[in-house]
Amino acid sequence: MDKQPEQVSEMFDDVAPNYDRTNAIMSVGNSALWRIATVRAVEPKAGERILDVAAGTGTSSAAIARSGASIVAVDLSPGMIAEGRKRYPRIEFVEANAEKLPFGDDEFDAVTISFGLRNVEHPLVALAEMYRVLKPGGRLVVCEFSKPPRALFRTGYQAYTKFAMPIIAKVTSSNSEAYDYLAESIRNWPDQSTLSQWIRGVGFTRVVYRNLTAGVVALHRGHKPEDAAIRASVAKRRATRARKPAAAPGGSAAEPTD
Numbered sequence: 001m002d003k004q005p006e007q008v009s010e011m012f013d014d015v016a017p018n019y020d021r022t023n024a025i026m027s028v029g030n031s032a033l034w035r036i037a038t039v040r041a042v043e044p045k046a047g048e049r050i051l052d053v054a055a056g057t058g059t060s061s062a063a064i065a066r067s068g069a070s071i072v073a074v075d076l077s078p079g080m081i082a083e084g085r086k087r088y089p090r091i092e093f094v095e096a097n098a099e100k101l102p103f104g105d106d107e108f109d110a111v112t113i114s115f116g117l118r119n120v121e122h123p124l125v126a127l128a129e130m131y132r133v134l135k136p137g138g139r140l141v142v143c144e145f146s147k148p149p150r151a152l153f154r155t156g157y158q159a160y161t162k163f164a165m166p167i168i169a170k171v172t173s174s175n176s177e178a179y180d181y182l183a184e185s186i187r188n189w190p191d192q193s194t195l196s197q198w199i200r201g202v203g204f205t206r207v208v209y210r211n212l213t214a215g216v217v218a219l220h221r222g223h224k225p226e227d228a229a230i231r232a233s234v235a236k237r238r239a240t241r242a243r244k245p246a247a248a249p250g251g252s253a254a255e256p257t258d
């Protein structure tokens with residue numbers, strides 16, 4: 001499956017009712033630990049405004065909202081949002097594409113995306129949007145599947161995604177084909193260093209990552225520069241790139257423009 005927003009949205013509409021349960025089973029309980037690590041990396045504080053992109057049913061947003069920060073949960077799939085609104089009536093959900101966020105420049109103290117960037121058709125466009133809506137000095141946290149660096153572990157993990165995941169999906173999910181897509185999208189997603197380069201490429205500074213569960217998941221962090229001169233040079237670089245025909249706006253996992 002390609003990552004046309006309509007198709008992606010329909011697929012998540014289908015899995016919405018059982019999404020969190022299937023997730024917990026497939027990750028062998030690790031999804032809860034990944035969420036704790038993500039919230040710690042976001043470092044939410046009471047009074048801050050935080051954006052959770054591709055928030056799904058709001059599980060990632062709810063964990064952040066507990067800090068007292070005000071959270072906005074954006075997602076493409078009406079089905080996932082409907083499920084989220086049922087579970088977390090106090091969270092503000094907004095239906096929108098990560099590639100065209102319906103917010104002004106410099107609005108949020110932190111922006112986070114968990115297990116969503118891999119599903120976006122043009123991840124670099126989405127990253128650039130996250131940069132735009134962040135306040136200067138604001139934090140970005142990306143939690144996403146990645147590539148375990150140790151060969152032996154990687155082989156076992158690949159066997160798990162290929163053979164065990166489809167069986168678990170058949171038993172627990174309302175749309176097991178969606179989980180074939182999941183395995184494929186994980187296989188095709190770039191490694192930790194490449195994602196770091198993409199994040200730097202759209203203008204973030206102080207980009208670092210840390211592996212969770214031996215690299216099954218990686219947590220990337222970055223900052224929108226506080227210094228106006230650095231932001232101006234990012235904007236200039238982008239404008240130059242946009243003028244070049246070879247660097248048309250877009251950018252996909254296979255052919256990044258940054």
Ligand SMILES: C[S@@+](CC[C@H](N)C(=O)[O-])C[C@H]1O[C@@H](n2cnc3c(N)ncnc32)[C@H](O)[C@@H]1O
Pocket residue numbers: 005008009012053054055056057058059060074075076077080096097098099113114115116119120121
């Ligand atoms: C695997 S779920 C992750 C949900 C949640 N962040 C979590 O950690 O449980 C991926 C979500 O990304 C959303 N999504 C995919 N493409 C998107 C896009 N272009 N813009 C906004 N959301 C998108 C899907 O609708 C889905 O809810």
